[in-house]
Amino acid sequence: MALGLLQQGSSYGMLYLYVGIFMLLITGFVATTLVIARLISPGRRSGTKNQIYETGETTVTDPWRPFPVRYYVFALLFLIFDVEAAFLYPWAVIYRDLGLYGFVEMVIFVAILTVGLAYAWKKGALKWV
The missing domain is CATH 1.20.5 (Single alpha-helices involved in coiled-coils or other helix-helix interfaces)
Structure with a gap:
């Protein structure tokens, strides 16, 4: 249409x-x-519906243990640099058509991400243990 x-x-x-x-x-x-x-839909609550479903085993410890923030920061850093790689590939494919302007834009983009990486490194976000 x-x-x-x-x-x-x-x-x-x-x-x-x-x-x-x-x-x-x-x-x-x-x-x-x-x-x-x-x-x-029927909205009947029962004790059976509130029981554990995944393995059938009752838990010994508290199932709601918080994850350390370090995992989330590490995942966000991975996501940021994964998106950077996704942006770099199309730029590399048409690099010659863009000329100096496209090169300068990508250098600024990578420089900003490099500053962010240096900051995360200095803060210790990349230390796993």
């Missing part, structure tokens, strides 16, 4: 209108489905 509108030369505003209407319909459908499921 959208391709036909593009071929007819209609404005982009109409395409955004169609996308907006489609998003509203999707949101309405999801909300309606969730409300209906909530209304017709």
Whole structure:
């Protein structure tokens, strides 16, 4: 439908209108489905439903032990540099077409991340134990 509108030369505003209407319909459908499921589902609580499901073994210690923040910081650092690698690959593919401007932008991007890495290293976020 959208391709036909593009071929007819209609404005982009109409395409955004169609996308907006489609998003509203999707949101309405999801909300309606969730409300209906909530209304017709039986909500009986019992001791069996509250028991441990995963292994069938009763726990000996408290199951809600907090993870050290170090794990989260390490995971965030991994995510940041994984995204950096995802940005570097397309840049490397079209490096010659970008010229000096593209090179300078990527050097600034990598420099900012390097400063962040140096800060995390100095704070000890990279020490596992």
